[in-house]
Amino acid sequence: MKKLSSYGILLLLLCTACGNPGSVPSRAPENSATPKTVQPSSPVKYIVFFGNSLTAGYGLDLSEAYPALIQAKIDSLHLPYKVVNAGLSGETSAGGNSRVDWILKQPVQVFVLELGGNDGLRGIPLEETEKNLQQILNKVKEKYPNVKLMLAGMRVPPNMGKQYSEKFHTLFITLAKKNNIAFLPFLLEGVGGEPQLNQSDGIHPTAEGQKIVAENVWTVLKDLLDDKNS
Incomplete structure (x- = not known):
């Protein structure tokens, strides 16, 4: 990926600014959007985007975050899906593991997992991240056996150590294969390390950057959606 080292340094500097992973809200984030066009005969299905500040749309209006852009795409295709943006800035895999039970109180047909980036920036042992x-x-599958799952991969800068950074990316590949689920290798493909597509902090995508992230996600997510009533 281009300019990863300089991007990585900025990531590390801003790590604590993304939020305190120990500060988990007492309620889940609000839904990112309401579907505009759903056929009355088609029951609404829910897509939950469960992630950190990249999903939450840090520094932007919620309507500019990639989950809301996915909702707009879904609406344009008249598909009976409602997107729920369950992103939380600063979230680690451990925090997500504690929070997910709350999120699963609502129906979920498609679950997109985007977590782990903050673990990598903090140098958390890879075994802990993978376990979380x-x-x-496991919790999602146990609560909703028929759920469709998608995992978004992430990378960390080489200044965390080449071996660590390589194994970090590999753990996402391993998880996707182990669980036989849809996989996006790198959420920020085409955005990470590109100054014009990131906010002044150098880590969070601009509105234009979020559009590219949304396209990245859509290339994988679209195959999990249908317009059937089942």
Whole structure:
């Protein structure tokens, strides 16, 4: 990926600014959007985007975050899906593992997991990150056996150590294969390290950057959606 080292340094500097992972709100984030066009005969299905500040749309209006852009795409295709933006800035895999039970109180047909980036920035042992992400997936599958799952991969800068950064990315690949779920190798493909597509902090995508992220997600997510009543 281009300019990863300089991007990584900025990531590390801003790590604590993304939020305190120990500060978990007492309620889940609000839904990112309400579907505009759903056929009355088609029951609404829910897509939950469960992630950190990248999903929450840090520094932007909620309508500019990629989950809301996905909702707009879904509406344009008249598909009976409602997007729920369950992103929380500063979230780690451990925080997500604690929070996911609350989120699963609502119906979920498609669950997109975007967590782990903050773990990598903090140098959390890879075994812990993998364990937490697996537990999140297990909880979702246990509560909703017919759910469709998608995992978004992430990378960390090489200044965390080449071996760590390589194994970090590999753990997402391993999880996707182990669980036989849809997989996006790198959420920020085409955005990470590109100054014009990131806010002044150098880490969070601008509105234009979020559009590219939405396209990245859509290339994988679209195959999990249908317009059937089942």
